[in-house]
Amino acid sequence: MIVRQLQDIQGTDRDVHAETWSSRRLILRDDNVGFSLHDTIMKAGTDTMMWYKNHIEAVYCIEGEGEIEDLQTGEVHSIRPGTMYLLNNHDQHRVRPKTDLRLVCVFNPPCTGREVHGPDGAYPLST
């Protein structure tokens, strides 16, 4: 069994910062369970294009308000506590938080730890 506290991750290399988000990576590839689990804050007033070509991501909102746009269809969905979205088709999308959004994110394959988005919105597939 592995037990970790968010406060013990803050400020370590499992605490990754990008311009529009911060990601506290609670479970990573080296835990050997086939997925990674992140406690992510997307910053209020930002607009992030993402396209996880190499990963499946499930996202569950536990705090805040915002919206997600499916860039394939143009559909816009609101995000609020209790909303889950699953990028099961490597969907290209944008997230626009109105307030800080706190999101629980699961990635398969698991992230290794330091991933940030490339210019295409993807994380590289680590070998």
Ligand SMILES: CC(=O)NCC[C@H](N)C(=O)O
């Ligand atoms: C919702 C989303 O994908 N935000 C970007 C950060 C990512 N979830 C991560 O935690 O690495």
